[in-house]
Each structure stands twice: as structure tokens, then as C-alpha cells.
Amino acid sequence: MxxxxxxxxxxxxxxxxxxxxxxxxxxxxxxxxxxxxxxxxxxxxxxxxxxxxxxxxxxxxxxxRELDPGTPTPIVDIGQVPEGKAFLFRYPGPDDPAILIHLTGGELVAYSQRCTHLGCVVIYEPGETELVCPCHEGIFDLATGDPIAGPPERPLPTIALEVRVNTIWALGIQR
Ligand code: FES
Known part of the structure; x- marks a missing residue:
């Protein structure tokens, strides 16, 4: 070479x-x-x-997103939701998850289950005083739906309720 x-x-x-x-x-x-x-x-x-x-x-x-305010709709017999328990339903439409909770003390509350952060579904554990969004650890007050921790800044949309005879009715989305 x-x-x-x-x-x-x-x-x-x-x-x-x-x-x-x-x-x-x-x-x-x-x-x-x-x-x-x-x-x-x-x-x-x-x-x-x-x-x-x-x-x-x-x-x-x-x-x-515009919220559908919903129309009066029967949800469940009150006897099926004892104090401290929750009942999942759809409101105002068939694709709108919602949760009804019979609080200890007798009050009934219901919310849209969609987290106001990015729309994940909030969950309730019996005995807890909060609704928890597992996506980013958002926490809402069980009695008011107000955000108390994590990224959500707006309360969960509340569903107005009324007991007619023994049936719990959803009357409409309040906020
Ligand atoms: S979607 Fe619920 S905390 Fe982010």
C-alpha cells in the first residue's frame, strides 16, 4: 500500500x-x-x-361546553340508597354520568360525575367526605361539590333533587 x-x-x-x-x-x-x-x-x-x-x-x-339543564326525571327509589351510599345514574342525557349520594344525616345531593378539570369521572368511597378524581387527584367537597384540592377550579355541576312519594327525581342541572 x-x-x-x-x-x-x-x-x-x-x-x-x-x-x-x-x-x-x-x-x-x-x-x-x-x-x-x-x-x-x-x-x-x-x-x-x-x-x-x-x-x-x-x-x-x-x-x-354548554350544559344541558335536563328535564325532571325519576332516578331511583329512596329505599335503594341508604345513608352513606351512592347511586350512579345518567343525567341529563344517556352519555352523562351522574352520582347521587345520600349523606349521613339524611341530605341527598347529586352531581355530574365529570370532573371540571378535564372531564374524568369522579368517584365516591363510602364513608369519605370527598369525591375524588383519579386522573390528577382533584378533590371535591361531598356536601357542596366545591373543589378543595388539585387542579379543578370550578365546582361539579349540581343536580337539583326532589323526593316525590318514595322516588328521588332529578329536576335539572343547577350550575
Ligand atoms: S380531570 Fe379531574 S383532576 Fe384532572
């Missing part, structure tokens, strides 16, 4: 003009084709932007 010095005088080249040092210390590797740190950072930033935009869009949609 013949070698000759390159024009810059930094080393010898082989017959094809490839620097000899490049054969001794090839700077290519199997991992070179993989994603670079800069590209990875760009992907992460772009992904974060898309996530933030979709989250903001969902929040705006949740807050601007």
Missing part, C-alpha cells in the same frame, strides 16, 4: 485518498445511525408542545 501526505499535512492518505488515521480510528459506529441527542431533544420538545396544546384544548372545551 502506498501512502502520501494529505494537503493539510495532518497525516497520510491511502491510494483512494482516505486518511490512514480514519482506518485506524473509524469514527463511524453501529450507533451512529441511531437518533442523535439533538434530534431526541427536538422530538421531546415537539411532543411536549403537542401534549400541552391538546391539554389546553380539552380544558377550554370542558369549560365552554
Amino acid at each position: 502506498t501512502t502520501k501526505m494529505d494537503a493539510g499535512g495532518t497525516g497520510a492518505n491511502d491510494e483512494e485518498g482516505t486518511p490512514v488515521w480514519l482506518k485506524d480510528f473509524p469514527h463511524t459506529s453501529a450507533g451512529e445511525e441511531a437518533i442523535t441527542r439533538r434530534a431526541f431533544t427536538s422530538y421531546v420538545i415537539a411532543g411536549s408542545g403537542v401534549f400541552a396544546a391538546s391539554t389546553l384544548g380539552a380544558a377550554v372545551w370542558t369549560s365552554l
Whole structure:
């Protein structure tokens, strides 16, 4: 093999003009084709932007959505919901989850089950004094529906109730 010095005088080249040092210390590797740190950072930033935009869009949609106030509808016989228990139903429409709770002490309350943060379903554990949204740990007061912890800032929509004979009726969404 013949070698000759390159024009810059930094080393010898082989017959094809490839620097000899490049054969001794090839700077290519199997991992070179993989994603670079800069590209990875760009992907992460772009992904974060898309996530933030979709989250903001969902929040705006949740807050601007017109609530159907509903019409008077029988829900359940009061004997089926003893104190400290909850009853799940749909109101005002078939796709609207709602929860009725018979509070200790006798008061009845009902709310939309959709969290006012991003719309996840809030849940009730018997004996607790709160409704909890598992998505981002939002917490609402059981007696009022007001947000008391986590990201939600607005109360749960309240469903007005009335007991007619022995049946609990939903009269409409109040807020
Ligand atoms: S959806 Fe985020 S706290 Fe409920």
C-alpha cells in the first residue's frame, strides 16, 4: 500500500485518498445511525408542545361546553340508597354520568360525575367526605361539590333533587 501526505499535512492518505488515521480510528459506529441527542431533544420538545396544546384544548372545551339543564326525571327509589351510599345514574342525557349520594344525616345531593378539570369521572368511597378524581387527584367537597384540592377550579355541576312519594327525581342541572 502506498501512502502520501494529505494537503493539510495532518497525516497520510491511502491510494483512494482516505486518511490512514480514519482506518485506524473509524469514527463511524453501529450507533451512529441511531437518533442523535439533538434530534431526541427536538422530538421531546415537539411532543411536549403537542401534549400541552391538546391539554389546553380539552380544558377550554370542558369549560365552554354548554350544559344541558335536563328535564325532571325519576332516578331511583329512596329505599335503594341508604345513608352513606351512592347511586350512579345518567343525567341529563344517556352519555352523562351522574352520582347521587345520600349523606349521613339524611341530605341527598347529586352531581355530574365529570370532573371540571378535564372531564374524568369522579368517584365516591363510602364513608369519605370527598369525591375524588383519579386522573390528577382533584378533590371535591361531598356536601357542596366545591373543589378543595388539585387542579379543578370550578365546582361539579349540581343536580337539583326532589323526593316525590318514595322516588328521588332529578329536576335539572343547577350550575
Ligand atoms: S380531570 Fe384532572 S383532576 Fe379531574
